[in-house]
Amino acid sequence: MSTLSIENISMRFDLPNGSxxxxxxxxxxxxxxxxxxxxxxxxxxxxxxxLNILAGFLAPTQGQITLxxxxxxxxxAERGMVFxxxxxxxxxxxxxxxxxxxxxxxxxxxxxxxxxxxxxxxxGLRDFKDKSxxxxxxxxxQRVALARCLANEPDVILMDEPLGALDALTRExxxxxxxxxxxxxxxxxxxxxxxxxxxxxxGERLLVMAPRPGRIHREYHLPFAEMGVQQDLRxxxxxxxxxxxxxxxxxxxxxxxxxxxxxxxxxxA
Amino acid sequence: xxxxxxxxxxxxGSFVLIRIGLRRWRARHDFTSLKTVTFGDESAxxxxxxxxxxxxxxxxxxxxxxxxxxxAPVHVPGPFLGDTQFTFTVEAPDGxxxxxxxxxxxxxxxxxAATPDVPPNAGFAQDDAVTVAAMRSSxxxxxENDAINxxxxxxxVAVEGQAVAPGATVNTQAGDVxxxxxxxxxxxxxxxxxMEPIWLPAPETVLARAGEIAATGYQNFTLWExxxxxxxxxxxGFALGxxxxxxxxxxxxxSDWFRGWFDPIVEFMRPVxxxxxxxxxxxxxxxxxxxxxxLLFLAALWIMTIAARxxxxxxxxxxxxxxxxxxxxxWQILRHVIxxxxxxxxxxxxxxxxxxxxxxxxxxxxxxxxxxxxxxIMVASRFQLTDVVIMGIILIGIIGYAIDILMxxxxxxxxxxxxxx
Numbered sequence: 062m063s064t065l066s067i068e069n070i071s072m073r074f075d076l077p078n079g080s081x082x083x084x085x086x087x088x089x090x091x092x093x094x095x096x097x098x099x100x101x102x103x104x105x106x107x108x109x110x111x112l113n114i115l116a117g118f119l120a121p122t123q124g125q126i127t128l129x130x131x132x133x134x135x136x137x138a139e140r141g142m143v144f145x146x147x148x149x150x151x152x153x154x155x156x157x158x159x160x161x162x163x164x165x166x167x168x169x170x171x172x173x174x175x176x177x178x179x180x181x182x183x184x185g186l187r188d189f190k191d192k193s194x195x196x197x198x199x200x201x202x203q204r205v206a207l208a209r210c211l212a213n214e215p216d217v218i219l220m221d222e223p224l225g226a227l228d229a230l231t232r233e234x235x236x237x238x239x240x241x242x243x244x245x246x247x248x249x250x251x252x253x254x255x256x257x258x259x260x261x262x263x264g265e266r267l268l269v270m271a272p273r274p275g276r277i278h279r280e281y282h283l284p285f286a287e288m289g290v291q292q293d294l295r296x297x298x299x300x301x302x303x304x305x306x307x308x309x310x311x312x313x314x315x316x317x318x319x320x321x322x323x324x325x326x327x328x329x330a
Numbered sequence: 331x332x333x334x335x336x337x338x339x340x341x342x343g344s345f346v347l348i349r350i351g352l353r354r355w356r357a358r359h360d361f362t363s364l365k366t367v368t369f370g371d372e373s374a375x376x377x378x379x380x381x382x383x384x385x386x387x388x389x390x391x392x393x394x395x396x397x398x399x400x401x402a403p404v405h406v407p408g409p410f411l412g413d414t415q416f417t418f419t420v421e422a423p424d425g426x427x428x429x430x431x432x433x434x435x436x437x438x439x440x441x442x443a444a445t446p447d448v449p450p451n452a453g454f455a456q457d458d459a460v461t462v463a464a465m466r467s468s469x470x471x472x473x474e475n476d477a478i479n480x481x482x483x484x485x486x487v488a489v490e491g492q493a494v495a496p497g498a499t500v501n502t503q504a505g506d507v508x509x510x511x512x513x514x515x516x517x518x519x520x521x522x523x524x525m526e527p528i529w530l531p532a533p534e535t536v537l538a539r540a541g542e543i544a545a546t547g548y549q550n551f552t553l554w555e556x557x558x559x560x561x562x563x564x565x566x567g568f569a570l571g572x573x574x575x576x577x578x579x580x581x582x583x584x585s586d587w588f589r590g591w592f593d594p595i596v597e598f599m600r601p602v603x604x605x606x607x608x609x610x611x612x613x614x615x616x617x618x619x620x621x622x623x624x625l626l627f628l629a630a631l632w633i634m635t636i637a638a639r640x641x642x643x644x645x646x647x648x649x650x651x652x653x654x655x656x657x658x659x660x661w662q663i664l665r666h667v668i669x670x671x672x673x674x675x676x677x678x679x680x681x682x683x684x685x686x687x688x689x690x691x692x693x694x695x696x697x698x699x700x701x702x703x704x705x706x707i708m709v710a711s712r713f714q715l716t717d718v719v720i721m722g723i724i725l726i727g728i729i730g731y732a733i734d735i736l737m738x739x740x741x742x743x744x745x746x747x748x749x750x751x
Contacts, residue, residue, distance in 0.1 A: 117654075118651055118654075136654035136655050138655070138656060140655060142652060144648040144651070147646045148649050148651070148652040149649075149652075150653075150666070150670070151747035161653070161658075161666075162657055165653075165662050165666075166657055193746070193747065195747050209652075209656070210655075210656075213656050219655075
């Protein structure tokens with residue numbers, strides 16, 4: 062049982078004008094293998110900062126992250142990341158992108174060929190494996206990014222608004238694909254999103270964060286991800302509880318936004 | 331002035347003729363042709379190849395027309411050639427006047443012609459004869475054969491019936507006649523509007539000279555050796571500059587210390603034109619190959635350093651993060667992410683650097699060299715061999731253009747993703 066634990070993370074840094082920013086305050090959380098967590102919050106609530114700390118790109122000023130008991134200290138192959146866009150290597154074919162992790166680890170083609178071909182099948186890009194990535198559409202590029210991350214067999218997959226730049230139709234298809242991959246691979250996934258609907262659909266657990274300082278506001282345990290694995294995502298969205306949760310969270314975020322507006326209005330007044 | 335107005339007339343005339351006259355036959359049916367907003371839409375502006383062809387032909391036509399070229403169907407009036415004459419009036423000290431005629435024979439430059447025979451005539455002023463090369467002038471010592479000459483007090487008072495004072499010029503049909511301060515006549519036959527070959531040779535002369543130099547060489551080296559040495563210097567200097575500059579640029583893009591250490595040097599050297607370094611390089615390394623290559627190395631170095639540095643800073647951080655998350659080491663990230671990602675910038679830099687190097691090598695050879703394209707035209711200019719100079723300039727231009735085209739082809743082949751990210 063691998064466990065990702067976030068132990069009272071705080072992050073505070075100085076600004077050039079002498080003041081400082083408290084980006085995160087006392088964020089704590091434990092995640093077990095195979096859990097699907099989505100993080101939602103208004104802009105500036107530190108969710109991307111949290112994800113970057115999890116990936117090891119940023120160091121927290123307090124607290125620590127441990128994965129399977131080992132302290133996270135810099136980026137590593139056991140924590141894969143899927144970015145919003147622009148993280149593919151344009152100078153490589155689809156296949157070379159997907160096999161990047163195994164190749165960097167020194168595996169020979171015979172060792173990774175099976176996995177890579179299987180993943181290309183799963184994301185539906187078998188016929189595009191020799192294409193250059195810049196020839197693909199945005200949705201196909203994100204499927205390459207997903208396959209590339211999975212090919213490296215990480216323990217945890219971190220997703221930073223992976224579907225944010227896609228159009229509504231492609232986005233819905235991709236949400237189904239993420240759920241399918243989650244169920245098939247049994248990976249721990251942490252997903253950041255701006256969309257309340259996406260957070261509900263793709264979150265067994267859903268974390269709503271509040272801004273200034275960035276902190277956990279509320280946590281939900283939701284049934285929709287499990288439902289989405291079995292049935293059509295659109296019928297999940299029609300579920301009365303889904304609509305109720307969406308309204309609840311939307312008004313929660315609206316309140317936060319208004320509070321921020323009020324605060325900045327006070328500051329200027 | 332005339333050349334400019336002819337040029338403008340051809341520009342406007344061919345525009346009207348081709349764009350409006352031939353509109354129906356040139357209609358295109360691709361997507362861009364359906365755009366109605368083209369003024370301001372750069373992507374809708376495509377070079378009209380007919381205009382390019384007419385443009386080049388026009389340059390040669392005007393060049394030919396003003397040099398009397400065999401290639402040009404029309405010419406501006408050339409210099410007067412053949413026999414002509416004008417009269418002048420001499421006044422003796424006692425006030426008596428007598429008319430005489432100057433028979434002038436104008437022959438092409440470099441050819442000799444017999445002076446026309448002049449029969450003696452009545453009166454104290456005798457007729458004179460003179461030969462002049464076209465576009466030159468000749469002094470007429472009119473009193474050499476006269477009974478009363480200048481030392482006796484005779485002087486010219488009129489030319490072709492027009493009164494003249496010393497220093498004044500009379501425009502006769504034959505050409506300009508000036509009465510000099512010393513009392514002689516200076517005859518300049520009509521020059522026409524063509525350029526003298528010494529200023530601008532005809533295009534076929536340049537071509538013939540190119541053939542001659544290609545066959546027999548110039549200043550101890552063949553044409554190909556001159557051009558080849560220039561090219562060799564450029565390639566050697568550029569290669570060394572890239573070899574040092576690219577790693578240095580990477581180091582500056584990847585390390586605080588390198589960036590801090592080399593920033594002042596690079597930022598200082600970048601605006602120093604390589605030409606300004608020629609004197610110093612000559613002092614240090616002499617005028618041989620070493621000096622040239624050092625100069626070109628310095629010309630290419632800073633450009634390549636800056637290109638590599640901006641190539642590194644142009645890497646989307648998401649790509650580097652992604653590679654780290656996939657378990658790549660620093661070395662692997664350099665080789666598989668940073669280097670390929672910076673290639674477009676490096677190619678842009680390389681194109682600029684090759685252009686600068688080519689310009690610099692010619693300039694360096696102008697200053698001092700034993701061989702090379704620049705040396706060729708510099709030496710030719712000292713001997714007034716304008717045709718060699720023009721041939722050299724054209725060849726230098728063609729080679730510079732060819733280098734740029736080759737770099738663009740290489741870029742398309744090596745960096746197919748450029749501009750598509």
